[in-house]
Amino acid sequence: MTSEKVKGVGRPPQTDGSGKQIAKTHVTLLLPVNLKEFLRRQPKMNMSALFTRVVTSLYLGTICPKCYDDSGVHQTHVGTYCENCSNDYRSFFFIWNDCPNCKLQYNRNNMSHNIKDKIGCQTCLKEVKA
Ligand SMILES: [Zn+2]
Ligand SMILES: [Zn+2]
Numbered sequence: 317m318t319s320e321k322v323k324g325v326g327r328p329p330q331t332d333g334s335g336k337q338i339a340k341t342h343v344t345l346l347l348p349v350n351l352k353e354f355l356r357r358q359p360k361m362n363m364s365a366l367f368t369r370v371v372t373s374l375y376l377g378t379i380c381p382k383c384y385d386d387s388g389v390h391q392t393h394v395g396t397y398c399e400n401c402s403n404d405y406r407s408f409f410f411i412w413n414d415c416p417n418c419k420l421q422y423n424r425n426n427m428s429h430n431i432k433d434k435i436g437c438q439t440c441l442k443e444v445k446a
Pocket of ligand 2: 415416417418419436437438439440
């Protein structure tokens with residue numbers, strides 16, 4: 317099949333954080349027959365998507381769910397991000413930790429702050445200022 321024939325058909329190719337296409341390869345799996353039959357009975361079952369999702373979930377925090385690589389994964393007190401999928405303007409966080417002070421989850425709008433002698437979040441900061 318030439319690339320011309322598939323152009324415009326199906327969904328756009330999956331890309332990593334830098335826009336590079338995710339290279340894919342075939343694997344052969346040896347599964348219990350009952351498991352295979354169970355999966356076959358599930359509606360809209362896509363074995364490739366399922367396997368990718370399960371393995372990514374299993375290793376989330378170790379590998380990045382966007383580029384499937386572990387080389388750029390870093391943990392900070394705010395959360396876990398992938399350097400390979402980040403740019404100068406935005407870090408690609410895929411796990412957000414909770415603020416140790418108020419237990420609210422950090423996110424792009426609720427980042428870490430030094431408040432007096434402790435670490436808090438934007439929400440904690442508002443309460444201190446109020
Ligand atoms: Zn990544
Ligand atoms: Zn907080």
